[in-house]
Amino acid sequence: MISRVYRATLFALYQLCIVVGITMMPLAIAARQAGFTLPIHRLLENVEDAYTAAQP
Template identity: 75%
Template sequence: MKSRVHHATLFALYQLCIMVGIIAMPIAMATRRFGFTLPLHRLIENVGDAYEAAQHE
C-alpha cells in the first residue's frame, strides 16, 4: 500500500512540475534575455528520475 501512495505522489509531483514549467515558460524566456536562466529543467529531471526509480522497485 505504501508503494502505491508513493508512486501516486511522485506521479502527481512530476505532473505538477511539468505544469509549472509550462506556465513559467514566458518568464524563463524573458529572464534568458538578461543572461539569467531558470533551473526548471533540473527540477523536472530530478522528479522524473525519482518517479522512474520508484516504478522499478
Template identity: 50%
Template sequence: MESRLYQLGVFALYQLSVLLGIFLLPVALVARKVGVPLPLHRVLNRLEEAYDHATPN
C-alpha cells in the same frame, strides 16, 4: 499500499512541475534574454528519476 501511494505522490509532483514549467515558460524566456537562466530542467530531471525509480519495470 505505501509503495503505490509513494508512486502516485511522485507522479503528481512530476505532473505539477511540468505544468509549472509550462506556465513559467514566458518568464523563463524573458529571464534568458536578460541573462538569468532558470534551472527548471534540474527539478524535472530529479522528479522523473524519482518516479522511474519508484515504478516497477
C-alpha cells in the same frame, strides 16, 4: 500499499512540475534574454528520476 501511494504522489508531483514549467515559460524566456536561466529543467529531471526509480 505505501509504495502505491508513494508512486502516485511522485506522479502527481511530476505532472505539477510540468504544469509549472509550462506556465513559467514567458518568465523563463524573459530571464534568458536578461542573461540568466531558471533551473526548472533540473527540478523536472530529479522528479522524473525519482518516479522512474520507484517503478516496480
